[in-house]
Amino acid sequence: MKIFNTQYNRSSLYPQFIFLLILLLPKPLYANNLTLLVLGVAQDAGYPQAGCYKPHCMPGWKDRNKRLGATSLAIIDKTNQSKFIFDATPQFQEQLYQLNTLSPDEETKLNGIFLTHAHIGHYTGLMFLGHEAMGAKQVPVYAMPKMSEYLNNNGPWSQLVNYQNIKLKSLTNNGEVRLGNLSVTPFIVPHRDEYSETVGYRIEGPSKSALFIPDINKWHLWQRSLVDEVAKVDYAFIDATFYADGEIPGRSMADIPHPFVIESMAVFKNASDKEKAKVHFIHMNHTNPLLDEKSKASQKVVQAGFNIARTGLTLSL
Numbered sequence: 001m002k003i004f005n006t007q008y009n010r011s012s013l014y015p016q017f018i019f020l021l022i023l024l025l026p027k028p029l030y031a032n033n034l035t036l037l038v039l040g041v042a043q044d045a046g047y048p049q050a051g052c053y054k055p056h057c058m059p060g061w062k063d064r065n066k067r068l069g070a071t072s073l074a075i076i077d078k079t080n081q082s083k084f085i086f087d088a089t090p091q092f093q094e095q096l097y098q099l100n101t102l103s104p105d106e107e108t109k110l111n112g113i114f115l116t117h118a119h120i121g122h123y124t125g126l127m128f129l130g131h132e133a134m135g136a137k138q139v140p141v142y143a144m145p146k147m148s149e150y151l152n153n154n155g156p157w158s159q160l161v162n163y164q165n166i167k168l169k170s171l172t173n174n175g176e177v178r179l180g181n182l183s184v185t186p187f188i189v190p191h192r193d194e195y196s197e198t199v200g201y202r203i204e205g206p207s208k209s210a211l212f213i214p215d216i217n218k219w220h221l222w223q224r225s226l227v228d229e230v231a232k233v234d235y236a237f238i239d240a241t242f243y244a245d246g247e248i249p250g251r252s253m254a255d256i257p258h259p260f261v262i263e264s265m266a267v268f269k270n271a272s273d274k275e276k277a278k279v280h281f282i283h284m285n286h287t288n289p290l291l292d293e294k295s296k297a298s299q300k301v302v303q304a305g306f307n308i309a310r311t312g313l314t315l316s317l
Contacts, residue, residue: 033078034181034205034317036235037102039085039095040069041282041309042291043241044121046091049286057286068291068311069095070121071214071283073237075203075317076103080180082111086201086212092125093133098312112140112169114184116214118150118195126157129165138167142177144186145170147196171199181206182317187224190217205317208234214283215239217257219267226267230278235315238264240281240290240308243297247287261290261297265304276305280313 040046047068048060060067069091075084076099083103089095096110115123129136143151148168151157160166171177177184183204191198200213211233219226230236241258242248248256261281268276281301284290289297290308301308 035076035078035102036203036205036210036315036317037074037076037099038237038282038309038311038313039072039074039098040089040091041284041311042068042070042121043283043285043288044070044089044119045286046070046089046121047284047286047291052286056289056292073203073212074099075182075205077180077182078103082109082180084112084114084179084182084184085110086114086203087116087122087214088113088125088128089121090124092128095125096128102314110139111179112142113166114142114171114186114201115144115147116200116212117191117193117198118147119192119215122214123147123151123157126151126160126166130156130160131163131165134165136165138164140169141166142169142171142184142186144173144197144199146193150195173199189213189215190221191215192217202233203317208315208317210234210315210317211236211238213238215241216259219259219264221257226264227271227275230268230275234278235280236278237280237282237309239283240264240288241283241285243288243290247285261288261301265301265306268306273305277307280307280309282309 048057070089071087072089072095073086077083083099085099126141128134129139148170151168152161161168171186173188174185185202186199187202189198189200198215200211200216203210203212211229214237216222216239239258240261242253243261245253245260247253268279281290289295290301292298298308
């Protein structure tokens, strides 16, 4: 069948030309329905932290609108009518509601949860899928081998498996998982591994990609170069638990070997402005001044060319 008639005028050809052009264009250039959403930015215990009644915590106690959930990301894939959550936090119910306001359940279902490790702010939200709460049906939970073993063999998490509220999906180090337009690759990072491994994730969409490393020990203990890994992606959400040494009076920070924000910034001292702009600091302890957008520390970080992750941020993948 001939698409073009040998006898035509410009007005008849134009619509056909545009239609063919759209078909031939790479999909990411004309349609992108994959969105990354920041659901939480605080360290495991959220903000304000239980038992903290010092001045920096009081705004959160006095004003619910200033409270922050533990670190979590979501991916919404409208093309395949699916959505995924990275880490199930103690604020899971609120964060699921936040996700639902942007992507209603009748449009896109929760198709999976990816876990980084077995510390309280990263997996305990699974309890809301259980018999006493949502009574969910076989929600895929992607986890590394030790993490899966921990969930399988320890209550109350094993009940979620036995009642088929969740369905464990095995991950392997550097093993890519493809889910429609989404590609997810876990990689081992050094951290306190009392009950499981700890991983970060490379999250890749049709046109852009992101790095997610909410928890890690000092950068020099990782076998990879942070600068090199950030160079491979468009966005990087990295551990910002503490801003600087001395943040917790009376306690040795060496016992909590997260990279300080000022150390992470120093790693990028020779990097271009473009590379620095990829970095989004996340997973901030209640003591971290970056939680306050107006703090001098926040201003310093932004002026240096970096970003501080905020709840509700959306980015295109």
